[in-house]
Amino acid sequence: MTTANTIVLVVDDKPAIAELLKYSLHEDEWIWHSVPSLAQAWDFIGRERPDLLLQESMLRHEGGMRLLARLRGDRRLRDKPVILLAAECGEGERDAPLPPPEFIPQPPPEETPDERLLRSGRLVLDPLSCTVRVGNHKVEVRQAEYRLLRFLLCHPGQVFTRAQLLAHLWEAHDTLDQRTVDVHVLRLRKALGRAKSLIKTVRGAGYMLSAS
Template identity: 35%
Template sequence: MTPHILVAEDEDSLATLLNYNLEKEGYAVAVAADGEDALMMIDEKLPDLILLDWMLPKVSGIEVCRRLRARTETRNIPIIMLTARGEETDRIRGLDTGADDYIVKPFSMSELSARIRAVLRRLRPGLAEDRVRIGDLVIDRVAHRVRRGGQEIHLGPTEFRLLDYLMQHPGRVFSREQLLDAVWGSDVYVEARTVDVHVGRLRKALNREASADPIRTVRSAGYSLDLEG
């Protein structure tokens, strides 16, 4: 699946440049011109990574970062801060607020691209690899196979896509509606309780030979994949 990046930047020329270059590199890109828009867009569609300008109007980038880190469903989204502030104290403040990386303007697109790839490899390995391991659970997208503890797990196509999406974002909580959009598609009408049915089937298949349930139900919020190993 194509990684989705939200660019929160109020400088039009820079936002346009970032949008153009990131799309050219194969990312899906959305652009917000201020902090309020960024928060609203994140509520509508969770991005895989956020490029967040420090000095956004309406709600500052630091405040946006603080709010995202305070919410269960957004606390694990990778954030790279974009700012003209180069002083060490400001860098430390940005990282202390919860940013995963920090890049000072002006910067080259090659440097930013390298930072994005590094953060995604570190925090979202499931977005780039054909074969992903989390704990004792392994998914192979090319062979369309799943193994747990060395034992092959047989899944239906919907359960496979559901597991694939959850493994792309370990630890992130997704609502039923968000899973419907990501796995079934936003243009397909399926009732939200259908997600519960397929999560149940996925759980049954994954837990047949293992005691630890990798899928966590978060009351009034949704589901996430949490498996240590």
């Protein structure tokens, strides 16, 4: 799969997601395409036969699982690798009859309390209890700033543009100004106090969390 001729199709009605995925996967030699609807996806698959599909499972105006069902019902395409992108699983998705291991992500097996923690220096985030600590002190952060911090902790040392952060963290990003990100970064830094320097501004690019 990791050849220069690998064709990847992203099916998502949020345009910035394809850019974010390409950036995160660091596979610059892959040939990336993106479409916003199932009809366009099916047309592209018929013409180009992509090697991998990355599909949003919750398209705004369509049942995202229908494309996967159609692929699995076609003898020529049933073995096509598909990764479903989902922040959360709705009830209908949990009950969908998919052959494992189609649905990603899956929780890691037998994760210990220490392994689940996200850390950077003295900054620690516990995803299960949704708590943030700097050293021995608990830090109170709002929901939006918590999501932002968790995302950055999951990608230490990586720079994200405002558009990428909006697309990943705010569902209604199409109606939000990119400066919204600046406001939440400012609030997060204020809440972190002594650890605020971990959130770095990369001039002309965006934001990152120090990998130290």
